[in-house]
Amino acid sequence: MVLFRWKSSLAAFLTAIAGSIALQSVVISPVQANPLTGKDYPLTMSFSTLDRGWNKISVGGQYEMADLIKNWSGLFGQTSFDNTYFTQGQTTRLAGKTYLVAYRVPLEVQPINIMSFATMMYNNGEDMCENFFKTKPLTMDTQVSLALLNLETVGSLNDVMPLDVEAEIAKANERYEQQQQTCDQIAFEAAQTEAKNNLWDLNYGQDSRYYNDNGFYDQIDGTLSSLTEPDTENYTYEISVADDYVFHRRSRTRMGC
Secondary structure, eight states, rough: OHHHHHHHHHHHHHHHHHHHHHOOOOOOOSOOOOTTSSSOOOOOOEGGGTTTTTTEEESSOOOOOOHHHHHGGGGGGGGOOOTTTEEEEEEEEETTTEEOOOOOOEOOOOOOOHHHHHHHTTTHHHHHHHTTTOOOOTTOOOEEEEEETTTOOEEEEEEEOOHHHHHHHHHHHHHHHHHHHHHHHOOOOHHHHHHHHHHHHHHHHHHHHHHHHOOOOEEEEEEEOOOOOSSSSEEEEEEEETTTTTOOOOOEEEEEO
């Protein structure tokens, strides 16, 4: 009885959404017929096709593993469209199930495994920019892809609001700029940390030499150090010493994020 009432309430909610935007809805010319249903829902469309006849929603209670990992990465500062959908409130039937027809910004193809995650955690966060922050700025030409949301498994439809395409692009690009600034800061701090470590090693070698031989090691082939600002191209720190001594530090280069 509770499930029946929940479904009835959800159906009434979707009917209200569809009715409220019926006068504003645009006719979408199909790119190709959807092979899953045979109906004229295009598989992809440009973001500019969406107008105020569309609603923006967040879905709760229905996740795929990729979505879980990506949402978890939000703890490190990433914000994307992983759980955001755009819909006109239309539904379709497939294999006896009712689906809400929606569109979403596709997930970036980013291989994530235990090794890459461990590397990221122990590499001062530098790999986070490579693995998690490869998002592209949102534009009018961004392609959104078809998503069918099973109404029997969706836990909730949250933050339902009319879609403002221009405002959405502005907010997305602001988040993108913040991510790039975060990457630049991570790269700069990593360069500082590495320079400090190299200087510590060099000092340790000289200190050991002085302790053992009462003198400093004067056969350092050369040193080159540079701490650059985040917006420069690269950071380089190089120390080379003679091969007959215990201390060996070779050239190291860090590219900006």
